Amino acid sequence: MDRSLGQIVMFVKMSDGSKNDKDIVDIGVSYDGSWLIRGHTSNIGVGCVIDLLTGFVINYEGVKTVWRM
16 A cells, blocks of 8 residues: 555545644544664654554654754
């Protein structure tokens, strides 16, 4: 089952009774994140939000921190 992120978001909204993109949908989600290197030394990480009902990833974000002096 290969779906785009937009299709998954629309499917989750429709399954929870949303009629359009402006509706606020009350859903249960799980969040998980990870860093490239264990400990407190990594500057690259990723996090994702997963719908509890469908198991689809609703949103994800990659982060890169840059420390400049």
